[in-house]
Amino acid sequence: MKSTWYASFRSFLRAVAGAALGLSLGLLICKLVGESPLKVLHVLYQSSFGSGYDFGMTLFYTAPLILTGLAVAIPLKGGLFNIGAEGQLTVGALAAAWAGVIGASIQSPVIAVVFATSSAFLAGGLWGLLPGFLKARQGSHEVITTIMLNFIAAGVTAYFTLYSIKDPVSAQAETIPLPEAFHLKPFAAFNGAPMGGLIFFLILLAVGIHYALWKSSWGYSLKALGENETAAETYGISRGRSWMSSMFLAGGVAGLVGLVEVLGNSHRFKIGFSADYGFVGIAVALVARGNILGVLPSAFLFGILQKGSASLDLETDKITRDLSYLIQGLIILGVSAEDLWGWIWQLVRRKK
Amino acid sequence: MIEEFFSNWILPTVRVSAPLVFAALGGMWCERSGVIQIGLEGFMLVGAFFAAVTTHYFSNPYLGLVAAALSGLALSWIYGVSVLRFRANQIVAGTAINLFALGVPPFLSKVWFDSTGNTPPIPGEAQFRFTPLVLMGVSILLSVFVFSSTRFGLRLRFAGEHPEALKSAGVSVEWKRWQGIALSGILAGIGGATLSTYLSSSFTRNMSAGRGFIALAAVILGKWKPVPTVLACLLFGFTDQVQIRLQGVVLWGESPVPVQWIQILPYLITLLVLTFAVGRSRAPRRLGVVE
Numbered sequence: 257m258k259s260t261w262y263a264s265f266r267s268f269l270r271a272v273a274g275a276a277l278g279l280s281l282g283l284l285i286c287k288l289v290g291e292s293p294l295k296v297l298h299v300l301y302q303s304s305f306g307s308g309y310d311f312g313m314t315l316f317y318t319a320p321l322i323l324t325g326l327a328v329a330i331p332l333k334g335g336l337f338n339i340g341a342e343g344q345l346t347v348g349a350l351a352a353a354w355a356g357v358i359g360a361s362i363q364s365p366v367i368a369v370v371f372a373t374s375s376a377f378l379a380g381g382l383w384g385l386l387p388g389f390l391k392a393r394q395g396s397h398e399v400i401t402t403i404m405l406n407f408i409a410a411g412v413t414a415y416f417t418l419y420s421i422k423d424p425v426s427a428q429a430e431t432i433p434l435p436e437a438f439h440l441k442p443f444a445a446f447n448g449a450p451m452g453g454l455i456f457f458l459i460l461l462a463v464g465i466h467y468a469l470w471k472s473s474w475g476y477s478l479k480a481l482g483e484n485e486t487a488a489e490t491y492g493i494s495r496g497r498s499w500m501s502s503m504f505l506a507g508g509v510a511g512l513v514g515l516v517e518v519l520g521n522s523h524r525f526k527i528g529f530s531a532d533y534g535f536v537g538i539a540v541a542l543v544a545r546g547n548i549l550g551v552l553p554s555a556f557l558f559g560i561l562q563k564g565s566a567s568l569d570l571e572t573d574k575i576t577r578d579l580s581y582l583i584q585g586l587i588i589l590g591v592s593a594e595d596l597w598g599w600i601w602q603l604v605r606r607k608k
Numbered sequence: 609m610i611e612e613f614f615s616n617w618i619l620p621t622v623r624v625s626a627p628l629v630f631a632a633l634g635g636m637w638c639e640r641s642g643v644i645q646i647g648l649e650g651f652m653l654v655g656a657f658f659a660a661v662t663t664h665y666f667s668n669p670y671l672g673l674v675a676a677a678l679s680g681l682a683l684s685w686i687y688g689v690s691v692l693r694f695r696a697n698q699i700v701a702g703t704a705i706n707l708f709a710l711g712v713p714p715f716l717s718k719v720w721f722d723s724t725g726n727t728p729p730i731p732g733e734a735q736f737r738f739t740p741l742v743l744m745g746v747s748i749l750l751s752v753f754v755f756s757s758t759r760f761g762l763r764l765r766f767a768g769e770h771p772e773a774l775k776s777a778g779v780s781v782e783w784k785r786w787q788g789i790a791l792s793g794i795l796a797g798i799g800g801a802t803l804s805t806y807l808s809s810s811f812t813r814n815m816s817a818g819r820g821f822i823a824l825a826a827v828i829l830g831k832w833k834p835v836p837t838v839l840a841c842l843l844f845g846f847t848d849q850v851q852i853r854l855q856g857v858v859l860w861g862e863s864p865v866p867v868q869w870i871q872i873l874p875y876l877i878t879l880l881v882l883t884f885a886v887g888r889s890r891a892p893r894r895l896g897v898v899e
Contacts, residue, residue: 289719337699396883399646399699400828403821404879411872419866538703576724578714585708589686592701593694 264547271545271591275557278587285582289574296579299571300564310563312442312449318559319451319516320345320530322458324537325544325551326465327384327510331398331502332546333469335482338503340387340402341510342534343409348380348511350413352518353525356434357421368437369519376514383409384507385500392496398503406534414527429527440520450521459552461509466548478502510534531562539584543591558584617849623807625845626744627652627799627816631823632830632837633751634795640755640832641788642768642781644896646702647687648796649820650709651680655800657713660727660811661720667734669805673743673798680797681790683709688789692782698896706820713811725813727804736806747795751834764788768892796820818875825878832892843881847874 283293304314327341355375362368387401414429421431442452469475478498480488489495517529540558544550565580590596631648638645655676663672683705690701714725721728755761766774767784774781803819804811822844830837854870 285715289715339703390883394883397828400821400825400882401879403818404825404875404882407818407875408872408879411868411875415866415868418868535703535707539707542700542703574719576714576718578711578718578725581707581711582715583711585704585706585711588704588707589690589696589701592696592704593690594696595694599694 267545268550270597271543271550273597274591274593275543275587276590277596278585278590279583281586281590282579282583286575286579291572291574296568296572296575299567300560303564303567303571304560307447308445309447309449312446312451314556314559314563315446315455316449316451316516316521317531317562318556319455319458319520320513320533321536321540321555321558321562322462322551323509323513323516324533325540325555326462326548327506327534328537328541329544329546329548329551330465330469330506330509331388331499332541333475333482334478334498334502335485336388336391336398336499336503338384338387338402338506339399339538340384340405340534341506341537342530342532343402343406344380344383344507344510345513345530345534346409346413347383348376348508349514349518349529350416350431350525351379351511352376352514353431353434354416354421356438356518356524357432359438360435362435362437365437365439368435369440372434372438372519373512373515376511376518377508378511380511380514381504381508384510385504388500388503391503392499413525417525417527423524430522431525434519434523438519439523440515442520452520454515454520458512461512462548462552465505465509469548474498474501510537536562536584539588542588545591617846621842621845621849622741622744623845624848625841626740626802626806627819628823628826628841628844629744629838630747630799630802631796631820632826632841633747633834634792634799635824635827636830636832636834636837637751637764637795638788638792639827639895640768640892641764641785642771642892642894642897643691643785643789644698644702645789645792645824646699647684647705647709647820648792648823649816649818650702650706651683651793651796652800652803652816652820652823653709653814654683654712655680655797656804656815657716657727657800657811658797659801660730660804661716663730663734663805664728664810667731669730669734669736669739672805673801676797676801677794678797680793680795680800682793683797684789684793687793688786692785692789710814714813717811725811727811729810730805732809734805735809736802740802740806743798748834748838755834760787765892768894771894796823799823822874822878825882828891829878829881844874844878847877 283296286296287293303310305311324341328338331338352372352375355372359368359371387398390396390401391398417429417431423430423432440452440454442450477493480493481495481498513533518525536558540551540554544554561580565577568575568579569577631652635645635648658679659672659676662675663669687701687705690696691698717723717725717727763779764784767781771781803815826840827837829840851870851873854865855867856864858864
């Protein structure tokens with residue numbers, strides 16, 4: 257047991273060091289265009305932790321990233337790259353808003369939230385199941401199919417938003433607002449930042465999925481498949497069933513972004529609400545090195561980056577929120593470079 | 609009649625296919641050498657941006673083309689270092705390249721033009737007329753020739769198919785893969801340049817809009833062979849044409865087809881074709897395998 261602990265600790269250290277390296281490179285780029293890295297760090301810190309409201313907003317950005325990070329990490333256990341969390345969360349969020357339109361007469365908040373949650377999960381899940389099915393049945397590469405489904409999801413949800421459940425009062429491209437029973441209450445301590453007990457639910461969800469992966473035969477099969485496809489098949493593990501179930505779960509989890517955004521924040525579906533949560537989710541899962549519980553701190557790191565970089569527009573002259581894309585890319589490169597540390601170690605030894 | 613068909617359908621289809629053809633040929637070379645190339649989208653975006661900036665400053669689209677090729681090459685070098693030197697997972701590193709490239713244009717345009725991702729327009733006389741189409745023809749012919757009839761093409765294909773054979777012949781597999789990656793950076797960068805200096809007259813935020821991924825789909829659809837890959841690009845260009853033509857057209861009932869349905873057409877067709885028409889498409893045997 258000691259050796260696996262040691263291995264995962266080393267892998268954790270490597271991820272942290274890789275992320276730190278990526279972040280430093282990003283700050284170096286800031287330096288090159290004449291902005292002080294210390295100031296950028298200070299803005300990032302103040303903007304994420306400066307007040308109860310700021311911290312609440314950081315958690316509000318973290319929550320969708322936990323979900324999309326899980327949506328990438330789960331199929332990854334079985335060897336699938338789910339680039340489609342963006343589409344899955346869009347479809348799920350629309351379903352949550354639609355549940356509010358259908359269930360407009362529901363008075364009980366419990367029933368309302370359960371109804372919206374299951375709609376979001378089911379819609380996102382089915383959208384995720386499709387590429388899993390195509391992979392199992394036709395061998396279509398999931399990277400391409402999920403990317404195509406992202407574009408298709410954007411078009412389809414835009415259509416339903418504008419033609420089926422459009423808010424007749426609003427001039428914006430948004431759906432009919434949800435009735436009161438569907439609203440999630442934020443914590444008062446966050447001074448108006450739209451985040452409440454939901455964050456604890458998301459943490460529990462991650463823990464639950466972690467246990468399902470380690471303690472159930474479903475999880476065992478999936479991991480076996482991810483580690484060695486041929487061997488797993490020899491042991492009678494069905495590739496199709498594992499892939500489809502993991503993609504359904506992943507899509508469903510991504511769909512729950514609807515809870516954060518629709519039930520918790522805007523109380524309706526707005527076209528283009530997602531700040532690329534699905535794509536940042538890829539980064540979140542990779543920095544966590546595919547570890548389910550690791551998604552939590554990793555999502556928090558990227559939540560800080562997203563919240564903090566929004567303030568860079570205002571607080572600095574030359575840097576915009578788009579810096580976060582640069583830093584995210586560099587962080588993933590730093591974390592994914594398997595041989596980087598061995599190479600640096602060799603350089604150091606040769607110098608001596 | 610024939611002239612009309614040519615100017616209404618064939619020429620526009622070839623025009624909008626140009627960025628795809630360049631990127632897809634690049635992707636084909638890279639994947640044939642045994643390296644997965646998800647980063648085409650990023651190379652295109654960076655190429656489009658630097659082409660627009662250079663053409664804006666020098667009023668010379670040829671310099672823009674060179675700048676696009678060089679910037680694509682630079683970004684592909686970062687990718688090469690990650691996957692060849694540091695053995696990063698190729699899909700992961702490609703995703704990182706795409707994210708990074710998404711941030712480059714807005715970051716630099718803020719510093720240079722104080723805008724959030726768009727560049728000033730290119731003067732009309734500095735816009736390309738036909739050159740990209742000529743260049744595209746040359747690239748296709750060269751690709752076909754080099755692919756099938758030269759030692760370079762043969763060895764590069766062996767790097768993705770039987771690296772052991774290449775090794776025993778004393779040729780460096782890693783160097784062939786470097787060349788494949790560099791070709792994808794240069795060609796996809798040029799593809800990006802056609803977006804900003806040929807099909808439009810400035811760079812706009814995120815203007816590649818998924819074309820890098822469609823180009824990759826064309827490579828798969830074309831079974832990693834040059835002529836079928838180009839044909840697949842033309843098919844996607846054609847659906848793009850249909851998409852533009854269908855906007856506001858009444859096909860049935862009383863109101864026009866909703867624009868949202870039309871816009872998803874190219875992606876839907878890609879998905880359907882990939883799923884049902886590809887048949888047994890076989891990837892290079894060692895694609896994505898770290899040696």
